[in-house]
Amino acid sequence: MMTDTRPFQVPAYLNASTPAEYRGMKRDHVRLLTLDSVTGESHHHLFYQLDSILREGDLLVLNNSRTLPAVLKGRKREQPIEIRLSRKVTDHEWEALVVGNYTVGEKIYLPGELTATVIGTGNESPLVILSFSKSGLKLYDVIYQYGEPLYYEYIKTPWPLEMYQTVYASVPGSVEMPSAGRAISYGLLHKLKQKGVNIAYLQLHAGLSYYGNDRWPNPTNHVEAFCIPEETAELVNETKRNNGRVIAVGTTVVRALETAVTNEGIVEAQEGSTRLYIQKGYPLRAVDGLLTGFHEPEASHLDLLTAFVDEDILMKTYEEVLSAGYLWHEFGDMNLILPMGEKR
Template sequence: MKVHDFYFELPEELIAQEPLKERDASRLLVLHREDGKIEHRIFRDIVEYLDEGDCLVLNNSRVIPARFFGVKEDTGAKMEFVLLKRIDKNRWETLVKPGKKAKIGARFLFGDGELKCTILENTEAGGRIIEFEYDGVFEEILDKLGQMPLPPYIKRQLKDKERYQTVYSKVEGSAAAPTAGLHFTKELLDRIEKKGVKIVYVTLHVGLGTFRPVKVEDIKNHKMHSEFYIIDDKTAEIINETKKKNKRVFAVGTTSCRTLETAADDNGIIHGKSGWTDIFIYPGYKFKAVDCLITNFHLPESTLIMLVSALAGREKIMEAYNIAVKERYRFFSFGDAMLII
């Protein structure tokens, strides 16, 4: 299957630059997999599609303010660092711009020098392994000096940092938000729970690799980035019980979906576990755990549009996306939502 099979024309003005005032007021395109039927709703109507006994799976990862601006210690040259992955207490894998100034052994200062780092080694992907030096609590310094690493297609500065967090975000570690969950409010989750739907949480720390384009022509040759996930035994038990009763598992976002499919065995049984996943889901994949998916509208030719095509069928997804463009839906992180049922 070729990468161009997942291309569609997207006018730039449909890329949402900021979130709506009300989280659950986004539009919702409902795609019925069986017959391709499409409905146009508002996100808070999602309650109507969930039944008693179903299970809603949310990713509770929280975005860290992972973008830093500093200077080279010896020259004062300005530098940008983005934290990608924590290796241990003080060592991180990062992206650095401009990379040519970030040679092994180079030192950099942030703020008034309250945070320093040294370049330890280069990575295969072109990043750097760095080691931080500081006095005090790293997370407090991070919150003070760091900025939210918004996606490259969002050009406006976000006024309220919490709008790039889900209302249930809890476990810090993501470099990008699990954006399908941005539409939920606490009140909406209460309504869903009162309907008898079980709500559970998994953790997958989203990396910036989620924005990495597929550069190979044949998608089977694409190397997926890896991300850390956690699913506990209690959550696994609830999901397995849902499946046993022939009720449905709704994954909120491609991150929750990838976590569940990673943690499921060949019989569809979810196991509590944690680790790194580089699962790449594209058409032809047989889903083991996920029945329905709540997601946003994704970039053309991205691994994310390939994942949703695996669940609903490429032709149905491309048709739905073309309709979404025609109907002026808002796309990407702060855009509208889609329910595949």
């Protein structure tokens, strides 16, 4: 990670703690800054104007993973304990962050006659593997009935789960919302299709991006499950053949597509897990542009952005959006990084 070269800090007043709908506006009326990844030129828009920026023949790839209420509150003996799910391992096992004291082999008692037992360490510290007493749909039923959405310190109000969903989310699995698509509305999707912008879907189930107490996932070993359908792979490859631009909605989509692309630039339909870490100098083969939010200097998502645009240009742009009062995090404003000229 290259965070030492990123001296900027996000002031607390730019943390978007309230969804757009509760700020008296539509979700697609947040701000949008476009950044030409070749020239470094930037422009200010509102997000609902996205259809005027993209072109006929472009392909927008969306992550339709649906957010789970991934926080379960229970007890160990008489002590309260909190489980933050991160990644499904099997039908009854999850990698998770346990907040509170625990020992391997001891049961955690949860609502819905559910118990969880720590059976081992996770992919990286401080994650552990939990074995639940229910599996499959029965486990999901308890999670949906008793779980709460995951939110971090900058959120002051426990917003309902629907605030953590994109309008097109359909496949449950993410513990954090794939937030780059949150501002997209049905109306905007309709306008994009009318313009001739194609839409495709995949799933990458987002895991925990922050472990608390200034602990972040190791970006070189962060495992997330994904699935790229045959139809999506074909649309990406067709767009490339026709000299269109493939635009990922979110870093999750970039990870999935770049995991599934061959050295010859062909995206293959597949399902599996990825550990792919994308940073400065990474040879992007599947994706031309990225629609994303704004990221903290510590976040590995910011490393990924430097694969699209020179780091000096990116940091200059971040200085610009900080001065202009753009909002951060899942309820905040958006950034489109894209080569604006014609592809050759």
